[in-house]
Amino acid sequence: MIRAHRSTTIGEVPIGPDHPRSTAPWATVAGLTVLTVLGLALWLLVGSARGPQPPFLGEAGVAPIRRPARVDALVLAGSGSNLPVTRALTAAHAATGAAPPVVHASVGSGGGLRALIDGAVDIALVSRALSPADRGAGMVAVPYARAPVMLAVHSSVPERDLDREGLLAIFDGRRTAWADGTPIVVLQRERGDSSHAAVARVVAALADVDETAYIARRWRVIYDDVGMQDAIASTEGSIGLLGSGSLPDDLPIRTLTFEGVAPTVAALTDGSYPLYKDLAFVTLGEPDARATELLRFVFSAPGREIIEAHGCLPLGHRGAEAEDR
Amino acid sequence: MTPPLVQVRLRDYLAAQLRPLAIVLAAVVAVTAPTAFYVLGMRALTVQAQVASRQVGDVIRSDVERRPAMWKYDAVKLIEHIRTYELQESIARVEVVDDRDVPIDPHHATALAELDQEHLLWQVSEVLVNNTVVAHVWVAMSTLELRRQAWALLAGFGGLAVVLAGLVFWLPMRAVGRAQHEIGALLARLEASKAELAALNAGLERLVAARSSALTTALLELQEKEHRLRELSLRAVEVQEQQQRSIARDLHDSAGQTLTAIRINLQLVGNLLEQARPDRLERCVELAIRTTALVDETVEEIRRAVRSLGPSVIEDVGLTRALERLCEDVEQQGGLLVETQLALGDRTLPPALETTCYRVVQEGLTNVIRHARAGQVSVKVTVNTDVLEVEVVDDGIGLPAAARAASNAGHGLVGMRERVELLGGRLDIAPESDGGTRLTAVIPLRQT
Ligand SMILES: Nc1ncnc2c1ncn2[C@@H]1O[C@H](COP(=O)(O)OP(=O)(O)O)[C@@H](O)[C@H]1O
Ligand SMILES: [Mg+2]
Numbered sequence: 032m033i034r035a036h037r038s039t040t041i042g043e044v045p046i047g048p049d050h051p052r053s054t055a056p057w058a059t060v061a062g063l064t065v066l067t068v069l070g071l072a073l074w075l076l077v078g079s080a081r082g083p084q085p086p087f088l089g090e091a092g093v094a095p096i097r098r099p100a101r102v103d104a105l106v107l108a109g110s111g112s113n114l115p116v117t118r119a120l121t122a123a124h125a126a127t128g129a130a131p132p133v134v135h136a137s138v139g140s141g142g143g144l145r146a147l148i149d150g151a152v153d154i155a156l157v158s159r160a161l162s163p164a165d166r167g168a169g170m171v172a173v174p175y176a177r178a179p180v181m182l183a184v185h186s187s188v189p190e191r192d193l194d195r196e197g198l199l200a201i202f203d204g205r206r207t208a209w210a211d212g213t214p215i216v217v218l219q220r221e222r223g224d225s226s227h228a229a230v231a232r233v234v235a236a237l238a239d240v241d242e243t244a245y246i247a248r249r250w251r252v253i254y255d256d257v258g259m260q261d262a263i264a265s266t267e268g269s270i271g272l273l274g275s276g277s278l279p280d281d282l283p284i285r286t287l288t289f290e291g292v293a294p295t296v297a298a299l300t301d302g303s304y305p306l307y308k309d310l311a312f313v314t315l316g317e318p319d320a321r322a323t324e325l326l327r328f329v330f331s332a333p334g335r336e337i338i339e340a341h342g343c344l345p346l347g348h349r350g351a352e353a354e355d356r
Numbered sequence: 357m358t359p360p361l362v363q364v365r366l367r368d369y370l371a372a373q374l375r376p377l378a379i380v381l382a383a384v385v386a387v388t389a390p391t392a393f394y395v396l397g398m399r400a401l402t403v404q405a406q407v408a409s410r411q412v413g414d415v416i417r418s419d420v421e422r423r424p425a426m427w428k429y430d431a432v433k434l435i436e437h438i439r440t441y442e443l444q445e446s447i448a449r450v451e452v453v454d455d456r457d458v459p460i461d462p463h464h465a466t467a468l469a470e471l472d473q474e475h476l477l478w479q480v481s482e483v484l485v486n487n488t489v490v491a492h493v494w495v496a497m498s499t500l501e502l503r504r505q506a507w508a509l510l511a512g513f514g515g516l517a518v519v520l521a522g523l524v525f526w527l528p529m530r531a532v533g534r535a536q537h538e539i540g541a542l543l544a545r546l547e548a549s550k551a552e553l554a555a556l557n558a559g560l561e562r563l564v565a566a567r568s569s570a571l572t573t574a575l576l577e578l579q580e581k582e583h584r585l586r587e588l589s590l591r592a593v594e595v596q597e598q599q600q601r602s603i604a605r606d607l608h609d610s611a612g613q614t615l616t617a618i619r620i621n622l623q624l625v626g627n628l629l630e631q632a633r634p635d636r637l638e639r640c641v642e643l644a645i646r647t648t649a650l651v652d653e654t655v656e657e658i659r660r661a662v663r664s665l666g667p668s669v670i671e672d673v674g675l676t677r678a679l680e681r682l683c684e685d686v687e688q689q690g691g692l693l694v695e696t697q698l699a700l701g702d703r704t705l706p707p708a709l710e711t712t713c714y715r716v717v718q719e720g721l722t723n724v725i726r727h728a729r730a731g732q733v734s735v736k737v738t739v740n741t742d743v744l745e746v747e748v749v750d751d752g753i754g755l756p757a758a759a760r761a762a763s764n765a766g767h768g769l770v771g772m773r774e775r776v777e778l779l780g781g782r783l784d785i786a787p788e789s790d791g792g793t794r795l796t797a798v799i800p801l802r803q804t
Contacts, residue, residue, distance in 0.1 A: 057373065057376055058372075058375075058376045060376075061376030061377065061379060061380045062376070064380050064383075064384075065379060065380055065383040068380075068383050068384055068387055068388070069383065069387060071391075072387045072388075072391040075391055075394075075395045076391060076394060076395070079394065079395045079398035079399065080398060080477070080499070082402065082405075082477045082478050082479060083478055083479065083480055084478060085451060085453070085478050085480065085494045085496075086453070086457045087451065087453060087457065087458070087459050087464060087468075087494075088468065088473065108426055108429065135423070135425070135426045136423065136426070136430075137430070138426050138429040138430040139429070139430070139432075139433055141429075141432065141462070142426070142429030142430055142432060142433075143429065145428075145429050145432075145462060146426065146429045151425060151426070151429070221433055221436065221437065222436070245440070248440070248441060252437065252440075252441070254433045254434070254437060255433075
């Protein structure tokens with residue numbers, strides 16, 4: 032009995048070490064699973080990275096300019112600083128019997144120049160100097176007024192004067208309150224604004240200060256003169272740069288003197304107020320007949336009066352030449 | 357089969373099963389989460405880009421509605437503002453193109469050149485004014501950060517996958533290794549106990565053999581003793597028979613002869629007295645005659661006693677003749693027909709056997725006369741090669757029910773049975789199917 036038991040060895044049956052065949056299909060299944068997982072992942076990765084491609088990335092050149100159908104009237108557009116005095120000039124010119132031109136709301140100096148290139152306007156209103164590239168494109172600038180860049184504050188601000196250091200301290204964020212303790216609210220124009228550029232010509236450090244503030248997003252940024260006027264008028268303790276030469280009477284806005292000098296035409300004339308920019312008409316090529324007619328009025332005595340009435344210094348061709356230099 | 361061999365193979369087997377599992381696990385763990393993260397992240401970026409482009413599109417549309425001719429010159433500042441202040445950091449670029457697909461930002465080429473186009477995901481939305489497409493807003497999301505995070509996640513989950521796969525592989529392997537160690541120990545113990553069991557078995561077998569040989573010896577001894585006992589009994593019976601025979605012979609030879617002489621003498625006395633006084637003589641004669649009768653009776657009695665004591669007649673005339681005489685006697689005395697059939701052959705039978713045979717027939721016939729009320733009885737004695745068979749069959753009234761039980765049997769049958777069994781034979785009495793009784797005895801010729 033016991034001898035018979037001995038013939039069935041225990042190691043063979045239940046522990047099952049003799050099944051090499053059973054691992055082969057399993058390994059295949061496992062390999063296929065891994066491949067499937069990897070393939071699926073790759074498919075998802077590639078599929079998810081797809082998106083439409085913008086047309087302007089390609090090498091294909093810009094489509095030819097399609098000039099809009101022109102109206103007979105002279106079309107002007109450009110910097111907001113130019114607008115008050117320019118509108119006064121065109122209105123007065125129209126009053127003399129000329130065809131009334133279209134003066135668009137502010138698109139900025141750059142916008143005016145692009146519209147000029149596109150043929151959307153006849154005259155671009157520009158409050159900064161033309162770049163060599165602009166001139167290379169055939170643009171001709173005719174400066175007609177020098178507008179003071181005003182340090183404008185809300186009428187609640189107790190102070191009357193700022194010097195370079197004071198200006199930098201405020202725009203730099205080092206000084207945060209007016210003399211009476213009111214918090215200073217700096218309102219900044221956008222990068223490339225002509226008023227800031229004009230002040231930076233005098234207070235060189237302002238360029239860096241401005242850039243730092245842009246990057247840090249330190250101040251509210253306003254995109255045109257009208258917006259700036261509104262912002263200052265509605266914000267207590269605010270300060271900003273205005274480049275249009277005149278202030279509306281009905282808003283609680285004041286100007287500060289810069290190092291003791293007020294932004295008057297006289298101060299511009301004698302050069303004692305250094306913060307200014309020159310307003311110019313820019314045409315593509317030499318001005319045409321209608322533009323020349325407008326220019327003649329602008330440089331006429333009534334025109335110069337209107338310019339002065341708007342707090343700006345009328346410029347002759349000489350002034351423009353000086354500016355170009 | 358050795359335990360270590362089993363251990364090695366079992367571990368290998370488990371390893372072959374677990375290795376693909378670990379690899380699958382590693383692949384799934386490593387790939388799934390980063391892939392899902394990347395895909396979902398891309399979806400999120402796409403949605404963000406679409407939302408942003410639609411929001412910018414709304415702003416542009418209101419600008420276009422307000423300034424249909426000049427919007428594209430004014431909107432540059434707006435876009436610049438949006439780029440700088442309104443958008444999330446993940447938005448790499450916002451570009452607005454007019455209806456001719458020309459970007460309204462004059463500096464777009466330089467700005468775009470600074471961007472890594474490889475890692476940009478663009479989405480676009482239309483700006484519709486009066487059902488006319490006036491512009492498209494393109495928004496590019498940077499996928500760089502997402503990719504970096506996905507790579508980091510892949511690295512992390514790769515590590516996790518390696519650890520998990522290692523655990524999945526290593527933990528069962530360790531457990532199986534331990535289990536196998538124990539199995540090996542168990543197998544070794546099993547082997548040891550099997551060896552012990554075998555040794556025990558061998559011992560047991562030896563013991564059984566020893567016991568059975570002892571039993572055989574005892575049995576042989578017992579058989580021998582029984583044999584001797586039977587021999588002793590036989591001898592005792594023979595001695596008894598011999599004694600009985602000698603007594604009978606003495607009785608016959610001495611007392612019988614004497615009585616016969618008495619009888620002769622008495623006859624002579626009677627004869628003499630006849631010639632004397634007639635009156636007295638008359639009584640003498642009478643007496644003598646009466647004495648003679650008495651003597652006759654005595655002689656008959658003695659003869660009967662002698663016959664019952666021992667069949668000396670066997671020695672005198674042989675078994676066959678003795679049986680024939682017995683039957684003749686019975687026929688004469690009992691008044692019934694006795695049929696004999698005796699086939700004893702020439703063999704010399706042991707005296708004890710012959711005596712027993714004779715006695716069985718004698719007792720059987722006596723019982724027939726006494727109890728059976730039979731008209732005929734058949735006696736059959738046969739000697740075969742091995743056995744002697746006796747049969748006494750009558751046509752009488754049959755056995756009474758009480759007599760069948762051995763305990764109720766009379767002394768006659770019991771004595772016969774004892775004699776027969778002493779010789780190793782057997783005796784049976786049974787009713788015949790058609791009435792009557794059959795007595796059978798079978799005795800082996802050679803006593804063991
Ligand atoms: N041949 C026979 N026929 C009928 N009855 C018999 C016969 N032989 C024996 N018996 C019965 O068996 C009984 C036992 O017989 P036995 O032992 O010889 O004793 P016994 O003869 O002294 O009565 C007898 O009493 C008788 O009743
Ligand atoms: Mg009897």
